[in-house]
Amino acid sequence: MTRKTAGPSLSYRLAVTSRSLAALLGGYLLASMASICIALVAPLPRVDATLTGLLLSFVVYLLAFIWCFACRSALRAWLGVLAPSVLLGLISGLAYWMKTP
Amino acid sequence: MKEGFRQAMAWLHTWTGLIFGWLLFAIFLTGTLSYFKEEITHWSQPEVRRHALDPAHSLEVAQRYLQDNAGHSGTWLIRMPNAREAALSVGYRDPDGGPRGFASKTLDTRTGQPVEARDSRGGEFFYRFHFQLQMPHPFGRWLSTFCAFIMLLGLVTGIITHKKFFKEFFTFRPGKGQRSWLDGHNAIGVLVLPFHLMISYSSLVLFMYMVMPAGIMASYGNDTGKYFNDLFGRNDAPKAAHVAAPLVPLPSLYAKVQGLQPGARIGRIQVENAGDSNARVTFTQSAADHVAYRRSANWTFDGASGALLSQGKPESGVMMTAFSFAGLHMGNFAGPWLRWLYFFFGLAGTAVIGTGLVMWLGKRQLKHAGSERLPGELRLVEVLNIASMSGLLLAVAGFFWANRLIPVGVEGRADWEVNAFFIAWGLSLVHAVLRSGRRAWGEQLALGALAFALLPLLNGLTTGQGLNHSLQAGDWAMAGFDLTALGTGLFLAWLAGKMLRSPKPMARRASRAAKKPSTETAGAS
Numbered sequence: 001m002t003r004k005t006a007g008p009s010l011s012y013r014l015a016v017t018s019r020s021l022a023a024l025l026g027g028y029l030l031a032s033m034a035s036i037c038i039a040l041v042a043p044l045p046r047v048d049a050t051l052t053g054l055l056l057s058f059v060v061y062l063l064a065f066i067w068c069f070a071c072r073s074a075l076r077a078w079l080g081v082l083a084p085s086v087l088l089g090l091i092s093g094l095a096y097w098m099k100t101p
Numbered sequence: 102m103k104e105g106f107r108q109a110m111a112w113l114h115t116w117t118g119l120i121f122g123w124l125l126f127a128i129f130l131t132g133t134l135s136y137f138k139e140e141i142t143h144w145s146q147p148e149v150r151r152h153a154l155d156p157a158h159s160l161e162v163a164q165r166y167l168q169d170n171a172g173h174s175g176t177w178l179i180r181m182p183n184a185r186e187a188a189l190s191v192g193y194r195d196p197d198g199g200p201r202g203f204a205s206k207t208l209d210t211r212t213g214q215p216v217e218a219r220d221s222r223g224g225e226f227f228y229r230f231h232f233q234l235q236m237p238h239p240f241g242r243w244l245s246t247f248c249a250f251i252m253l254l255g256l257v258t259g260i261i262t263h264k265k266f267f268k269e270f271f272t273f274r275p276g277k278g279q280r281s282w283l284d285g286h287n288a289i290g291v292l293v294l295p296f297h298l299m300i301s302y303s304s305l306v307l308f309m310y311m312v313m314p315a316g317i318m319a320s321y322g323n324d325t326g327k328y329f330n331d332l333f334g335r336n337d338a339p340k341a342a343h344v345a346a347p348l349v350p351l352p353s354l355y356a357k358v359q360g361l362q363p364g365a366r367i368g369r370i371q372v373e374n375a376g377d378s379n380a381r382v383t384f385t386q387s388a389a390d391h392v393a394y395r396r397s398a399n400w401t402f403d404g405a406s407g408a409l410l411s412q413g414k415p416e417s418g419v420m421m422t423a424f425s426f427a428g429l430h431m432g433n434f435a436g437p438w439l440r441w442l443y444f445f446f447g448l449a450g451t452a453v454i455g456t457g458l459v460m461w462l463g464k465r466q467l468k469h470a471g472s473e474r475l476p477g478e479l480r481l482v483e484v485l486n487i488a489s490m491s492g493l494l495l496a497v498a499g500f501f502w503a504n505r506l507i508p509v510g511v512e513g514r515a516d517w518e519v520n521a522f523f524i525a526w527g528l529s530l531v532h533a534v535l536r537s538g539r540r541a542w543g544e545q546l547a548l549g550a551l552a553f554a555l556l557p558l559l560n561g562l563t564t565g566q567g568l569n570h571s572l573q574a575g576d577w578a579m580a581g582f583d584l585t586a587l588g589t590g591l592f593l594a595w596l597a598g599k600m601l602r603s604p605k606p607m608a609r610r611a612s613r614a615a616k617k618p619s620t621e622t623a624g625a626s
Contacts, residue, residue, distance in 0.1 A: 040319060048419040058309070061250065
């Protein structure tokens with residue numbers, strides 16, 4: 001953030017933009033996947049499980065945001081939100097398939 | 102934004118704070134005003150008279166009015182007056198009357214006659230603005246909820262940045278320009294940190310069904326109505342049987358509720374199929390009776406026989422968690438002292454955002470202390486800072502002046518009050534563009550000081566319910582509004598004085614600070 005006299009380079013700007021998108025969109029995807037997974041997997045009545053997923057999704061979003069700006073590169077930012085999303089998606093898919101015979 | 106975790110978090114804190122700070126300031130200020138929504142509405146509609154509370158009599162009055170005027174309607178809604186709200190409101194579904202097929206009237210609790218109050222949104226305007234931002238549905242709610250998320254992010258990144266905040270809390274260095282702003286920002290931020298965390302997280306909880314629908318869709322499919330039925334435990338009333346049967350007197354049902362839950366204050370009563378053998382009457386306990394929203398606190402009666410049919414379903418632990426956040430956010434349970442505490446905490450939140458914005462600019466201005474003009478982007482931030490802070494105060498004052506000055510009979514009067522709010526805001530933006538930074542601040546704050554300090558006088562002259570009357574009559578909502586306006590005026594006058602009087606020492610200090618090598622950590626940006 002300490003701006004040099006010449007201003008930040010183009011690649012720096014692109015990297016920041018990429019991280020921001022990873023945080024905004026990737027983070028939202030991860031938060032959504034987490035809320036779906038909790039809603040389907042948590043051993044609670046349906047409404048309670050859904051509610052728990054919603055309540056916790058914002059914590060996931062927050063952590064994803066922090067990760068995207070704290071990690072070493074924009075690529076890691078994307079990996080850090082997409083990989084867990086895929087994993088949560090797989091678990092949710094499995095849970096959904098087991099629930100609907 | 103490289104080098105280390107804390108530096109990265111400071112960067113995130115700084116830039117999200119800048120981009121969303123202006124909007125967050127407006128959301129926090131109008132949200133803070135909403136803690137006195139009913140009191141503001143009382144001031145905006147002085148025609149609605151306050152009488153001693155008598156729920157049974159109010160119900161009798163409401164029932165008589167609705168039977169005379171809304172016998173044909175399938176749904177009645179009665180909102181009871183309470184310690185804070187003088188109005189007894191009745192509404193009924195009527196395809197031909199009122200907006201969205203719902204007609205509503207305000208009744209005088211003593212006479213039962215409709216009160217012809219001036220057309221005004223009152224406190225409801227600020228309340229709606231703070232989460233809808235005057236945007237079409239659902240965009241305002243999305244944007245304000247996202248702002249709340251950014252606020253939560255700002256708090257967490259702020260804590261990480263200032264991880265020694267308990268030590269820093271006891272460090273206040275007044276009269277030292279930029280340093281004082283930072284100390285103030287930290288001190289206020291830490292002092293009310295629990296409130297800040299609660300208020301921003303709970304705003305997410307309030308609208309989570311809108312902004313995070315994936316979980317609901319995954320377990321309920323497209324039938325989201327089922328989710329809400331499960332959550333709120335609603336029972337739909339049966340269809341009308343088309344067999345006439347007189348509705349039992351509502352006061353008798355009120356007495357039954359008092360037997361079931363002694364001392365319960367009733368918030369609203371819903372009557373379905375009045376005058377039919379399938380009539381249903383639901384009493385809902387006032388939100389002021391519990392911290393958390395309670396879905397269990399309602400009783401449904403057979404409207405023809407008067408028999409108790411059901412009580413609201415009990416809440417699960419998860420529900421109580423969510424409902425507690427909702428209740429804490431809205432603060433309906435708060436008595437006068439706690440309500441003032443809410444108000445001051447809200448102001449503190451507004452101040453944290455405001456000081457943050459001022460600091461962002463101040464720190465960067467130091468580098469240009471010698472030159473005459475600010476670079477374009479800094480000037481833009483300066484103008485937006487002025488318009489979003491002192492300009493918003495002028496807009497709020499404009500709303501209240503319009504409330505007293507627009508003649509009562511004018512068509513679309515309530516809309517003109519809202520227009521006055523936005524016109525005042527727009528003019529303050531123009532003014533901020535035309536004047537230099539300090540002068541714009543000073544002049545707008547001075548005008549705001551006048552506008553607020555003179556409100557009690559204006560109220561006294563136009564309605565005859567000024568402080569001399571309200572203090573004597575013990576009308577504390579009216580008097581409290583006027584006194585708060587006066588206090589706001591004095592505070593703004595003090596601020597304006599600081600801004601207008603002594604630009605010299607500040608400039609000297611600034612240039613001195615610019616010469617000094619910066620000793621601040623990256624976190625202070």
